[in-house]
Amino acid sequence: ISTELDGLNFSVEMETGTGKTYVYLRTIYELNKIYGFKKFVIVVPSIAIREGVLKNLEITFDHFQNLYSKTPVNYWVYDSKRVSNLRNFAINNNIQILVINIDSFAKDENIINRPNDKLTGKRPVEFIQATKPIVIVDEPQNMETELRKKAIENLNPLCTLRYSATHINRYNMVYSLDPVKAYDLGLVKQIEVDSIVTENDFNDAFVSLKKVYNPGKNSVAAKVKIDVNTKENVKRKVVTAKLGDDLYDLSSKREIYKDGYIINGIDVADGFIELSNGEMLFTGDTFGDITDDVMKVQIKKTVEEHFLKERIFQSKGIKVLSLFFIDRVANYRSYGSDGTPLKGKFAEWFEEAYQEVSGKAAYKGLLPFELDEMHNGYFSQDRKGRWKDTMGNSSADDDTFKLIMKNKEQLLDVREPLRFIFSHSALREGWDNPNVFQICTLNETHSELKKRQEIGRGLRLPVNMSGNRIQDATINRLTVIANESYDDFAKQLQSEIEEDCGVSFKGRIKDKRKRGMVKYRKGFELDEKFKDIWEKIKYHTSYKVDYKTSELIKKAAEAVEQMSAIKKALIKTTKTALQFDGYGIVADIKASYTTALDGTFRIPDALFYIQERTELTRSTILEILNSSGRLGDMLINPQLFLDNTVAAIKEVLYELMIDGIKYEKIGSREYEMRLFEDYEIHINDLTFDVSKQDKTIYSNLVPLDSEVEYDFARECESRDDIAFYFKLPFWFKIKTPIGDYNPDWALIKKNEKTVYFVAETKSVGQELRTSEKRKIKCGHAHFEEFDDVEYRQVATVGELD
Structure with missing residues (x-):
């Protein structure tokens, strides 16, 4: 609590999905009812949020008219082609709500800031300034640059009300509903994570570029995640690579990196590295792992989760929606040379998974619609009507966002076939439908999307066909299908909550006084x-050790022979419910499944690998392997076989060494x-x-x-x-x-x-x-x-x- 005002900016913190837009719209009516204020400007950072605000104004209009005795209200979106409407904003005596994108007035060259002949030489912004409006800023963390702050001040506000879940600056905080409170109060869905990760998959050359940077004035370097040999086994680690470094050396001489993995180039400006085999990796790119196999499982798990909920919720009149975020439109829809639409790999994988799951006895006849009607994409279009990749802030995105928002009620109707939506990850802010129960992010490059952003599109409590909000905790569950461990997901989400909201989880605090x-x-x-x-x-x-080589060979061969069966590389799916409390976010495991992977692998030099870790002679190792009768298992999963063999031999070796150890x-x-x-x-x-x-x-x-x-x-x-x-x-x-x-x-x-x-x-x-x-x-x-x-x-x- 502060005894001094930090200017006339007032901050309200509300977790995503708890009704932030409704709260500030009702605040407008309350300020008019109690104090008589009539001029309000809602400043938004993007087209998506603008369309969302406009939709909320439409659907809440009758509700607020009933609550506030049919108080006359005019709301509209600023249009640079109709600046004369601002005169009406200034002189009309009804409540005036102007929704305007920050980019429409942030620069001097914007039409709103230039003298206009139709307005007798006045600048259109002067009509706003003259009213001394109350400015409401939606998602102010996107407007913290000096240019944008100055632009908001230039509107001459009576005061500024700032609403966000993730404030950067908490000016005069008047109310806080952080994520932990929101979960405790049941104001948002509970979160489940279906974690999909690979296990025992170290048979290919894995490289993931985390970042490129300047460690000094005249030097460049990269943080690269690779598979590294350790004394026990292979572990995936982030290493620092400089120009000319060989990943073979940085991996402690993993054979898989022996040819073509020298860092030939590091470009900090454009954010990529080039390897001697010609491969280029941009920040976030990964190759050498089983990305496609993991994404196929993600899609199938999303469909399975969808049908599971559809079966339970259909009788309750609750529509189930699943949302896929993708980073390349071509993965869902591509076009032939004549412009004919073609299914991308995601669409094909989805249809395969859908047909498999919907064919199960428990789900037959559950959704009586054609498959093509069940899924669709929301993407920006070019002039020929073809979908294209955009960043979410271009004029081409306008129609896309309008389509998303205008179809909001239709999508909630159980009679509407569309249930699976593919959308560009850049357009994620446009999606805020309460009946999204599954979110699956399918990125070929590793996404920098924050966890809170990812889950934010599906946190709102669902509604039924009558428009009534559902309060049943057994229904209000959002499942995130993630290509990472549930533990990593929970840790990152907890870290973001601490960083964004200033929430301190007790379990992470060490008492510095002690x-x-x-x-x-x-x-x-x-x-x-x-x-x-x-x-x-x-x-x-x-110390000195004394043991007989013949005894070592005999016992080690027996140990290798008795090793557990060598399994194929796996994709492991683990379903967990995230529990929030004062000590942090804990993952409560609900179910676990595995899928074996088939593949062909390059066989490493087994004798060299084992010798490096045991310091035995090659002839001794060869005799152990031949006597064990297990050499053929190397073809199933080479790296797992070698790691298990090293562990078995070392167990015997240590036992013999310590039995015969002498100190002096x-x-x-x-x-x-x-x-x-x-x-x-x-x-x-x-x-x-x-x-x-x-x-x-x-x-x-x-x-x-x-x-x-x-x-x-x-x-x-x-x-x-x-x-x-x-x-x-x-x-x-x-x-x-x-x-x-x-x-x-x-x-x-x-x-x-x-x-x-x-x-x-x-x-x-x-x-x-x-x-x-x-x-x-x-x-x-x-x-x-x-x-x-x-x-x-x-x-x-x-x-x-």
Whole structure:
């Protein structure tokens, strides 16, 4: 709350689909009724929103006439060919509502800002200025440039009312209905995500261009997502590529990138890269994944979802609509050399899916219409009547938006056959029909469309044939068919809500006050008890392993033979309901399906791949593979076979190495005392407060990881037989074949005799991971080299007796 006004701009935040247009139209009538104001200008950022406002003025006219005693109202859209109408706006004594696009008056050269002979030399805008109107700005975040802000000020408004779901600047916020409140109050549909992603599909050269940029004054670079070899398997990662870089090297030598994947060009101005094989990728472009297969499944899932709802809702008089956003008109409709319309691949895939789903016994006869009547596209047309790609803001889009909005009521009639609508993603703001229950975005390039924009076209609560709003939560569900994981979708949606609306989800906030420094007790290094145990454990070691190659080959071959079946690459569909609460957006899984993919793959150099990850000789690897009898499985899914084989061999190899491991001290090399430095931590319930400083090296806090460690520290401090203890620092690491190992505790126990322990704390009955068991085994082997030191795995101090 502010005690000062930030100018005469007032902001109202309302989530998409909650009736923003209705609210500001009713506000006009209320301001007239209470204060007598009559001149209103609604400024819109696009043709789509303009047509939407005009449609709302038409369909709410009788409603408001009944509510406000038939108050005379004139509304109209500004037309630069009829500027003389502005004179009537100024002198007519009825409520005047002028709807105008920002681009019609933002520049000096606009007709509205130029002297006009028909208006006795006046500029048309002067008629607006003279009335000192109340200006209503719809979606003001699209009008935040200096030019546009100045243009709105030039209308000479009494005040400006700003309505949006995503304000950039929240001037004098008077009301906020954010997404979380809207979901809680049931004012919008609940959201489901049908996530469609590939699994185990690393057999082709995948490249996706995320961005191109200038890291320095005279340099260019690109962020590229590729498949990268790791120690365990292949992972999809974003890497930084510079001119001349080879994706073969950046992928840690994945053979699939060996020929033709050098970055030959990076163009920041036009946003693309060129590879040595001639391929050009623009920002957002992807190749090498199974885009077509995924989009076919997306279309089929959309049709299945549609029929499922159609079957339930038809008896309730609720029309079901499905909306497909596409980025290229040609994918839905193309034209022959003679201008004959031809079906694009999306139209063909849709009809195949429709015929398959509608033929099921449960759905036969449900929709008694011809297939061609069931789907159509809304796109701008050229002079020959052919559909074309546009950006949504050209004059060619005018008729398209009018068509969309004028057909709004007809589309809600269950007797109207059209149910599946394909529209250009650039025209998305034109679609705001309450009975959209499925939204499917089919983009061959990865869409930069925000999640809130994507779902925004279908959030409104549906209506039945009588025009009544449906309040049933079991019906009010919007299903988004997405080509990404539901987890990624939820995270991005949550991030956008936080960024756009200033909503803070509790689960993501760390309390900055709860930080503290772990400090070492002054002079602890001179403490005789510390010196006593430190002198015994401070030395580095190296290890040697001893195993028989014949035993490795036999056991590894058996392990490969017993691997689970190698499956084909899959498209996995997971249906989830998104739940909103104060802690964030959580995906609640409802169903899951998989579809196997057939394909031909280039077989990589298996011996080289396995050798890189196991350091075994090629002859040993070949003998293992031949003895396993599983080599033929490589043809099913090469990359999955290799990754599983590496994992099986490494399991056997590690077991043999650790069974035969021997440690020895490396001369006089030891851990250096200078490494004991104070450091900062996040304080939590497991941070132990030291009260007996003389028993440890710490002066205040001990950072711990588990309840069993916390109880162990408390025991150490309270028991008289523990003379000294401390948590071994994170840099006290023992080398093992499977990675470094950091034991938990060093302590001195005194009874009849003094015993020096290194302890690993694990709770009773705790199921240890295989890697943990192996590292503990290495811990035993390491400390066998140290005189008078016992290594134990325990849950309590009492177990050291």
